[in-house]
Amino acid sequence: MDNRFTLKDFIFVILFFVVIASVVLAIYQYSYQEDRLNGLKVELQRLNEAQKQQLTVLTDMRNMLRDGVRTTSGVESTTQSNTTQASADGRIRRKNPDGSLYVYYPTPPKSPRDPRAASDFSAGDWLVRNLGNEPKVIAPFIEKDYYGQIVHDPVLESLIAQNPETFEYEPLLAESFRQSADGLKFTFKLRNGLTFSDGHPLTVDDVVFSYNTVMTDGVDCAPLRGYYEHVKACKKIDDRTVEFTMDEPYFQAMDFIGGLTIIPQHIYKFDKPEDFNRMGAILIGSGPYMIEKWDRGQQITLVRNEHYWGERPTFDRVVMKFIQNPQTAFHAFENEQIDAVSPDPEQFTKYSKDSDFTKKFTVRLFPRPNAGYAFLGYNLTKPMFKDKQTRQALTMLIDRKAIIHTFLKDLAMEITSPFSTLTPQNDPSIKPWPYDPEVARKKLADAGWKPGDDGVLTRDGVRFEFDLSMGTGNPVAERVANYIKEQFEKAGIRMRITPWEFAVFTGRLDERNFDAAFLSWSGSIEDDPYQIWHSDSIKDKGSNFVGFSNKEADKIIEEARRTLDSDKRMALWHKWQAIIADEQPYTFLQAPKDRQFINGRFKNTEPYKTGLAPYDWYVPAAQQKYH
């Protein structure tokens, strides 16, 4: 081959360089222009915003002038009634005749089983937990995962807290709170002497700052911001009082307004939202523990907050390790390197029956109302899933009890609807559909399905064949899907399993590009079905991807969301639940139970209704391990 560097090659190279150079030039030219344009845009926006701000200041001033007098009179009237209705410990929980709610706790709420009341209680020792995964970000609001939230738990606090046994809201950082009769105004009065873990006092300004941070467009907390969509303002009334205003009543408003975590303004102050996003490794709050250090790839160490404004926290240190492999974590637990571990189903069944093991370690198995649930969702726009007869039959073909027993090792509960069976939201008189393939086959025949030449059910030329979309990477879910496939085939229904990566799968759900979907929703203590079940949520890629639309159900949801009285609301939920259980747009499979092995030296480890509370555990002085 003649491969010499000839004149032709030379010209080729020159030409080539010219092309490259022009491309590079074009790129820079282009990006330069773009930068200039962007700069102009930002400038314009800033001006616009400044104008808007001035406007709001003016409106605020006008409002203040108008109802300034009325506000003071309101405060007076409540202080008067306090004296008359106070209970023995000075706590007040009162529904006023006008429908507003007032709650006052002179001292912070205690846990339902206060460890300090125990005779052998002793502060000290460490608690070594396993997070299972390194949190990617630990800063408030912008945390990315469940692991970040676990780290937040002992460090950050909010205005109110939910009682883990009664589910009632109790003032925590606030001393009292008031919810107006129309459910649009929430007033909180802070306690005296609150401090952050660095000794800096916690004031109303920090509350306002926390709210503003969440609401700043560009702060990386879009999912959280979604909840505050209808919270229109957060106003400082006086040095200890702050008021939130909503633009429409909502039964869960107290939950997320009072649940807003309060972060220190002097630490997190930022000019540009990107500056806040970059503080991913900074976590400072007012809670009983504070971050001592974060060893990347190894552990996060929390230390007792000696400045804590409440009672002195129990543990000297809390260590959170990041052991990813469940087998390794379990071995570390057995060797007492970590104090609590969440075993996998097989480890749980094996060791919870082992008496040598249970002598040394405490075994806990407990349901949690917010654990979520797994389901099979049918795309109701597909012809085979149109009628409820068919959907009921599909549910009856699946032996949910056997799935729980065999694949989940009895570590889950049967469910009938999206509502957790542990809360009053669930109507216990509604029973799950029985497993009965015979009746199911009859139902299918009634619905007009007849076996074709090749054994597959057919109706009006539609063959009962569909794809089951699911996420990859969960072996247990794959086993359940295999089982369901086999059950459907025995009834003449052909189902193909098509696993997708989650990032792709959710995209296909958005586009409604699926026949049936197998996944789980995460739960909350009182569920709001609007996002998933209201027909408004079908459009705009909403969560109602199965396309469930029922006028009556819609009406009930809308009414219940406005109803602030909990008894009336529960009655509405029960009505709605009956409709869903009958329609079966999902086959509701199961809700998981949590499980935990705990080192035997810890006392007071019984779970509450909301789950375990590790910061209520303690170690009697004689058994303490770390000093």
Add this chain to the structure above:
Amino acid sequence: MTTYILKRLLLMIPTLLGMTLVLFAIVRFAPGLTTGGGAFGAGGEMKNQQARLAAEKQMKKRLHLVDAEGHPISLPMQYVYWLRDTFSGDFGESIQYNAPVVQLVKERLPATIALNAMSSIIIYLIAIPGGMLASVKRGKAFDVLWGFFTLGLYSLPVIWVGDMMVGFLANPRFLPWFPSDALHSTNTEYLTFFQYMKDFLWHTVLPVMCLSYGGLAFLTKLKRAAMLDNLGLDYVRTARAKGLGEVTVVTRHVFRNSLLPMITIFAGFIPGLLGGSLVIERIFSIKGMGDLMVTATLARDLPIVQAVAFVGSVISLICLLLADICYVLADPRVSYD
């Protein structure tokens, strides 16, 4: 020769540009976009979809998929932006970790490099004497068996060997000899330096074994061939005629001369090693580059995917080039003009 190298260097430029185009196309046409993890609970259960969509919108802004007002940016412009950022050294910020990609890579790279360096040393330490012996005993039982043995090792699926090692040698139910995950114990903060090193080495035994055995076959064969080439040359005959012992001839002369291809091949060897460590990092839960890459690809953390694929490809390109150039430099018989 200089012309050849110059030409190769010049050709690198279009290759590099073409590669960015291909990478960009693959990454952008793959469906799905990360939501930064906020949309899923610990058990993979999905949270409110409204929240997810809001997160997605924000992601698009951060990734330059839409401009400040939310209008989509055209694909060529996206490419231009990416090219500009990449070549000015700005690899962006990871969506999942809220941290610059460069920092993440800095955190993850040492583990991968440590593993690969250790396994390369082991491969060379075994392959060189193995290949020498095989060439000396050419056609005899040792040669055949050694070749067969290394080919067998090469054929062993690493996932199986890794699983078996973790299952049998790092399992309290069988033999708890080795730790099964990470490169450190859980309580390293109280260890002295020597204890720490011991702990580290103890953790690396199994992963390094897994990484090494596959490369033996190739290098042994190369060494053997190079030795055979040299053994047939005149200078060996001269040395023998001088009355030097066979051992001296082989260890002094032939050994040295046949080392050259082993060194030149190393450059071509690196990309393959990096690819191999991916599975091993998964099996032994080691937080290295491979783990970062797989997790990011599965979650569609585009900045990491783009950056790591880009850097990986550039390294491969450079290594290929180095290997070629080394080959030319080392062996004057190969003519490229």
Add this chain to the structure above:
Amino acid sequence: MTELHNIACSATAEVPSLAAESRAAAYWTVVGRAFRRSWINRLASGWILLIILIAIIVPFLANGSPYTVVIDGQREFPLFRNLTRADWIILVCGSAAAIYAIAHWRIGKRPGTNEEVRATRVKWLLSLLLCAALISAGIWELKHDYLDVRDYHALAKQGKLQDAVFAPLRWGFADQEPLDVDHTFDFPTHDHVLGTDGNGRDALARLLWGARIVLGIGLISEVIALVIGVMYGAIMGYFVGTADILGMRFVEIVEAIPTLFLLITFVAIYGRNIYMLMVIIGLTSWTGIARFVRAEFLRIRALDYVTAARAAGLPLSSILFRHMLPNGLTPVIVTFTFGVAAAVTSESILSFLGIGVEPPTPSWGSMLNEAGNPAETFRWWLAIAPGFLIFLTVFAYNIIGEGLRDAIDPRLNKVQ
């Protein structure tokens, strides 16, 4: 061995003619003889042939439906009725291959010149290929997969089956034990000789059915790679110059991008599906073949006789494609064999990462992943067999590749 090398050279060193073609046939005979000389090569080929055999007849070895049975007084043949289109097509192609193998051997025994023998063989091959293709197309068009709603295990337990003749293994790859007793991850029993998997399915049955996947993934994906690689390499080698330079840049680009990243991304786009997986693995592994073919073409076109032939007026394309391509490509078969081994490994790695074939397809990689995943309880009795089979298969392909390389050109043995 040197003699063989000379033959290989002489086959390419003359102006091509009919004689050269017959030399090519003789060349293959010599290569075959050299290859068969080593018992290890024979053993490896035997293993692959065994897997092929199992892959073809596995529906008759491990199946939940009986060959024949009397239910409610009626004689039925459920196993044959339940065979899918894929089963039939594999059977047809398998029988065609078997017939050809016998015919090939018989024709070789017949008297006649090399050309005649070769011509007869080609005739046989073409007619059998045509037949197989026609019948397969017919099956694809006419037959529908039958969905059998009967549970023969349950019926047998209730005593409702008379005169049932079952396959040697009474479990198909998707048949699950009923859930009322927990039969998941059973230790080997006499019902399930290798135990059961997480769904209560028989591990041995899944291993046998897995032979199809491992063969399909390996061969089909490499055939795809071969087609792309040969065409691409030939184009580059034929149009030397700018096309070659540009083409080589593209090959370099594809080689530089991490393969696993490509695989993961493609799987994400097209989903986890066995056929897609074959295509995807094929699409990511053609560069080696392309490089090889290109180099071969460049070598051939520089040889003296090609210059001579061109001077004599023969067009280059005719020399390259009609006469040289078939001979020049023989060494590609070595690359091909190693490629098959690599494809099998790729599949097992994808399965390990949880993005392999879709369930309930019985692939050895996914079986290994279920039993030996370090994040779950280690079930050694389920992990050993699939891993060992993957090893044996990959090893066999590699041995065959090495053996062929030695047989074709002992000099190639030295440097890759």
